[in-house]
Amino acid sequence: MSQTTYCGGCACGAVRYEATGAPVAELHCQCRHCQMRSGTGHSSYLVFAGVDAVRVAGRLQGWSVAGDSGNEKTHAFCPTCGTPVLLTFVAAPTITAIHPASLDAPERFHPTLVAYGSRALGWDHHDPALTVLAKGPPA
Structure with missing residues (x-):
């Protein structure tokens, strides 16, 4: 059985990543922080679980903030072009x-x-077919 792989990176090419396995969630987040950070009405994410689920090549810059849940999350972006690349969570260190x-x-x-x-x-x-949660997904 072959492993599912998702590859990507930043706009300038200085950062590349490879995520393996199937995402555990694919979602839009409409929390106020995601709205402000993205400059739009939401941010979108593919969520992967596992210590080595996402491997990064290149240097990322990060900044941390408490989310609506009160838990700290760290946004990582390319320090050269500013492209947001990934998000990690202190309360769930195996989630990216x-x-x-x-x-x-x-x-x-x-x-x-x-x-x-x-x-x-x-x-x-x-899309009205999407499941809408009033708050975040259950832990």
């Missing part, structure tokens, strides 16, 4: 979320849910 637009094949992203739908902005619409 990557931004689907950073994939070499972004069309592989197939969201199934919306987190923090209670924070949705009226102009940010999603």
